[in-house]
Structure formats: C-alpha cells, structure tokens
Amino acid sequence: MARELAHGVISAVLVDRTPLDQALSGALASRKYAGLESRDRAFAHSLAATVLRRKGELEHVLSAYLERPLPTEARRIWLILLAGAAQLICLGTPPHAVVDLAVAAVRRQPGGARFAGLTNAVLRRVASGGAGVLQGNDPARLNIPDWLWQRWCAAYGEDETRRIAAASLREAPLDITVKMPADDGLWADRLGGTALASGTVRLVAQGRRVEDLQGYAEGEWWIQDAGAALVARVVGPVAGKVVADLCAAPGGKTAQLVAAGASVTAVDASQRRLERLGANMRRLGMDPEVVTADVASWAPDRAFDVVVLDAPCSATGTIRRHPDILHLKGPGDVDRLARQQAAMLANAARLVKLGGLLVYSTCSLEPEEGQVRIDAFLEGNSQFQRELITAEELGGDEAWLTMAGDLRTLPYHMQLDREEMSGIDGFFIARLRRQR
Numbered sequence: 001m002a003r004e005l006a007h008g009v010i011s012a013v014l015v016d017r018t019p020l021d022q023a024l025s026g027a028l029a030s031r032k033y034a035g036l037e038s039r040d041r042a043f044a045h046s047l048a049a050t051v052l053r054r055k056g057e058l059e060h061v062l063s064a065y066l067e068r069p070l071p072t073e074a075r076r077i078w079l080i081l082l083a084g085a086a087q088l089i090c091l092g093t094p095p096h097a098v099v100d101l102a103v104a105a106v107r108r109q110p111g112g113a114r115f116a117g118l119t120n121a122v123l124r125r126v127a128s129g130g131a132g133v134l135q136g137n138d139p140a141r142l143n144i145p146d147w148l149w150q151r152w153c154a155a156y157g158e159d160e161t162r163r164i165a166a167a168s169l170r171e172a173p174l175d176i177t178v179k180m181p182a183d184d185g186l187w188a189d190r191l192g193g194t195a196l197a198s199g200t201v202r203l204v205a206q207g208r209r210v211e212d213l214q215g216y217a218e219g220e221w222w223i224q225d226a227g228a229a230l231v232a233r234v235v236g237p238v239a240g241k242v243v244a245d246l247c248a249a250p251g252g253k254t255a256q257l258v259a260a261g262a263s264v265t266a267v268d269a270s271q272r273r274l275e276r277l278g279a280n281m282r283r284l285g286m287d288p289e290v291v292t293a294d295v296a297s298w299a300p301d302r303a304f305d306v307v308v309l310d311a312p313c314s315a316t317g318t319i320r321r322h323p324d325i326l327h328l329k330g331p332g333d334v335d336r337l338a339r340q341q342a343a344m345l346a347n348a349a350r351l352v353k354l355g356g357l358l359v360y361s362t363c364s365l366e367p368e369e370g371q372v373r374i375d376a377f378l379e380g381n382s383q384f385q386r387e388l389i390t391a392e393e394l395g396g397d398e399a400w401l402t403m404a405g406d407l408r409t410l411p412y413h414m415q416l417d418r419e420e421m422s423g424i425d426g427f428f429i430a431r432l433r434r435q436r
Contacts, residue, residue: 002040003083003101005033006047010079013052013324020048020324038209050086051079053169053323056142058085061133065122070115077115080105084123089134095127140165147331148316155367160410164365167411167423168319174203174210177224177252179259179284187221190214194421196414197395199233200226202421219284224252225321227409227425231310231361232256233394234407234429241305244351245288246295246344249273251280253308254288262306264288267298296343303353311341313362313369317426320411338368345377349384352434358384361429370428371406377432384432406430 005027012023024045027033036044051058062081063069070078084102087093099120106112106119126133141149144165152161178187178201188195191213193203201221215221232253235243239261245254248266250273257264258281266288268274274290281288291298295309314333319325345360352358360377362369378384388405391398402408407429414424 001033001036002044003047004105005036005040005044006051007076007080007083007105009044009048010051010083011076013048014055014079014327015075017328019328020052020322024048038212041209047083047086047091049171049323050090051082052327053171053319054086054090054139054143055082055327056144057134057137057139058082058089060137060142061085061089061126061129062122065125066118073111074115076109077106077112077119080109081119081122084119085126088123088127089131095124099123099127139169143169143326145326145330148326148329151331151334151366155365156410163412164410164426169323170320170419170423172225172320172423172425173421174223175200175225175229176203176221177201177229177256178221179219179255183220187215194416196226198226198230198414199395200224200229202226202416204420217283222252222255222280222284224256225318225425226414227317227363227427228252228310229256230394230396230407230409230427231308231359231429232260234359234361234389234431235306235308235357236393238262238306242302243306243308244300244304244348246298246307246309246348247311249277251277253310255280255284255286257308258286258288265291265300265304267291267293267295269294296340296347298347298351300351304351304356305353306357306359307348307351308359308361309344309348310361310363311337311344311369313337313341313364314366315363316365317363317409317411317428320423321425334364334366334368337364338373341369341373342376345373346381349377349381349434354434354436356434357387358432358434359429360432361427363425363427365410365426370408371402371404371430374406374430374432375404383434383436385435387431387433389429389431 009023012018013020080102084098087098103116103120106115140162178184184195188201193201195201241262243257243262243264245266248254249268254264254266271292314329315325386405389407400409409424409427411426416422
C-alpha cells in the first residue's frame with residue numbers, strides 16, 4: 001500500500017505537475033489511505049522524494065538496461081521502474097520484495113501486462129549491481145536541470161555550483177523553533193537534537209510523524225528551517241512594536257515575532273494557506289491579526305514599525321526539502337516571480353513608518369530574486385538605505401554575508417560534525433531602514 005501511494009504521488013508530481021507536499025497530503029486525505037500507519041506514510045514520502053531527488057541518476061541507470069526507450073503511453077510504467085530502482089539503489093530495500101511488487105504494479109496499469117517481463121528483467125539487473133551501478137556517474141549534472149545548472153554557474157562559478165548541488169541533493173534534517181528561546185537546550189535534549197548557535201534546534205529525520213513528537217501538540221515548538229528562522233531574527237528586538245508579516249503563511253515568522261512580543265498582522269493572499277496559519281497559531285496559543293489580501297496592493301489605514309516581506313519565489317534554495325522543485329520550476333518562473341517581487345516590495349515600502357525597518361527575503365538562489373531586486377529597489381527609492389547585517393547577531397558565519405551587507409545562505413553552509421545534520425536552506429535577506 002505504501003509503494004502504491006508513492007507511485008501515485010510520483011505520478012502526480014511528474015505527470016500532473018502537482019507539488020509533492022500537496023500530492024501527498026491530498027492522497028492521505030482520501031479514504032483509501034486514511035488508515036495507513038505512520039511508518040508507511042514516512043516510507044511513501046521517502047520513496048517519492050528519493051525518485052524526485054535522484055531522477056537523473058536513476059534514469060541513466062535504467063536506460064543502460066533498455067534496448068530502446070519505452071513508448072510515450074507507457075510513462076507510468078517508467079515511473080514504477082524509477083521507484084523500483086530507487087528502492088534497490090538508494091533505500092536498500094530487499095530485491096525480491098521490490099521486483100515482485102513492481103511487476104504487480106505494472107500489471108495493474110492499463111495495457112501493463114506486456115511490460116511485466118521487461119520490468120522483472122530490468123529491475124533484477126539493477127538489483128544485481130546494487131549501489132555500485134552509480135559509480136562513475138556525475139550526480140550533480142545528472143540530477144540538476146541544465147537551465148538551473150547554467151544559472152548557478154553564472155552566479156557562483158562551477159566549483160561553488162557543485163557544492164550547492166551536492167548539498168541540495170541530500171535530504172535535510174528536521175529543524176524546529178522553540179517558542180521560548182531560553183528552552184532551546186531543554187528541547188534539544190528531550191528530542192535528541194542539537195541546539196544551533198543561530199537559535200534553531202536540529203533533529204535527525206526520525207521516520208515518525210512530527211505530530212507524535214513530544215511538545216508538538218502542546219505548542220512548545222514549530223517546524224522551521226534554520227534559514228527561514230533567520231528572517232525574523234534579522235528584525236532584532238520587536239517587543240512592543242507593530243509588525244506586518246507579508247506573505248505570512250504558514251506562519252513560522254509570525255510565530256517568532258509574536259513570541260518575541262510584537263503586535264503582528266499576518267497578511268497572505270491565499271485563504272487556504274491562512275487557514276493553515278490559523279491552525280498553527282491555535283496550536284501555539286497565539287492570536288495575531290490575520291488579513292486575506294494581495295500583498296502587492298494591500299493598503300491598510302496605518303503604518304508599521306517593521307514590515308517583513310518573505311516574497312514568493314522560485315524556491316531553488318529549498319531543493320533539499322522540496323525536490324519536486326527540480327521538476328516543477330523553469331527559467332520563466334524566475335523572471336515572472338521577479339516582477340511580482342518588485343511590485344510587492346514597492347507596496348511594502350509604503351507601509352513602513354519613518355525610521356522603521358523593511359526586511360525582504362526569498363528562499364531562492366537566483367540573483368534576480370535577491371540582491372538584484374534590492375539594488376533595483378534602492379536605485380529608485382532614496383527613502384531607504386541598507387542596514388548591514390552581521391554574523392554575530394545571528395550566531396552565523398561571515399561567509400553568509402554579501403559584500404553589500406545582505407545575508408546569503410547557501411545549502412552547504414552550516415556544516416556540523418555529521419553530514420546528515422549539516423546544511424541550511426538557501427536564503428537571501430536584506431534589511432532596509434526608512435530614513436525619510
């Protein structure tokens with residue numbers, strides 16, 4: 001049942017172009033999978049994510065065992081082969097179970113019976129080679145789309161691109177933010193994690209539902225990557241201040257700001273995403289003002305001490321958590337989103353009080369969505385000046401800072417003793433002060 005769920009999710013992403021999390025949550029909400037155990041849900045997610053993360057390598061291996069490509073109408077057969085290869089090569093699943101279940105899944109497909117023998121033969125050949133079939137391959141070039149590879153090389157150079165790619169293709173650990181920062185060490189001990197200098201508690205992926213972990217239901221902490229948590233920390237002390245959190249859902253930054261004593265208005269255009277924010281706030285015992293509005297045109301009757309804009313972006317800095325980005329995004333998305341970010345940034349600036357802060361961020365590695373966007377904004381808006389961000393205030397590293405004084409994390413930053421505990425989402429953050 002878990003493999004069938006994974007096959008459906010992989011198809012939803014690669015064929016129907018549905019985001020991974022949405023595809024998985026939609027399937028789990030159906031009656032068919034309602035009673036699936038936590039470990040089976042975790043396996044289905046792991047298998048789907050592995051296929052999406054390693055698809056280029058897996059296709060390279062499978063193609064070597066095929067005399068000719070499968071016909072177009074057999075694309076779902078191909079996805080089953082990919083899932084089988086991922087289990088054999090990457091997840092270490094016993095070969096007999098993988099092959100037998102893959103053949104059965106192929107037979108269930110319309111017209112699939114004629115591919116059953118091929119599926120059996122190909123996967124048995126993959127199984128005989130094991131993980132060794134990947135030797136000599138170039139994972140970065142096989143798994144990172146050409147359009148993205150070329151962009152990263154132009155922005156960072158090939159050596160940096162290879163480091164970014166390698167980190168992006170590793171599964172991310174689980175990061176949480178504790179409601180009371182003074183309790184970071186306490187919750188690190190309770191959950192078997194590590195308290196990072198930046199204020200995040202990092203856990204190894206445990207194969208359990210997050211909802212089952214101690215302290216979650218009680219609202220003691222929430223899930224938030226260490227990179228995402230830096231956005232609100234860049235704001236600095238906010239106790240007693242009035243803050244607008246734009247594009248706020250699902251609410252991690254809102255929660256940080258409320259917990260720090262700010263009066264927060266959370267704004268997002270998506271009612272569905274705000275419902276999720278509301279559920280998170282209720283669990284955490286928080287009650288910010290929530291507004292459904294287009295951030296590019298929202299015009300409240302007041303100004304704010306701080307405006308935080310975590311703008312929609314191509315999210316290329318979060319591939320380690322969202323490997324579907326490798327298959328759902330393209331170069332046109334960067335240009336389209338950059339225009340949207342410019343409109344949001346212009347409106348956000350109008351909401352800031354004299355002397356107040358505007359914090360802009362994206363989880364993209366693309367310069368057009370980061371430093372280029374801020375440079376263009378400042379050229380046309382003399383009311384604002386950059387306020388330099390320092391590594392010390394974030395418990396970070398000087399390597400995270402740009403020459404202009406903005407923050408730029410890369411996926412291979414934050415190296416810890418264990419590889420599976422290392423890394424951080426790629427974020428760009430700029431802090432601007434309204435001078436007049």
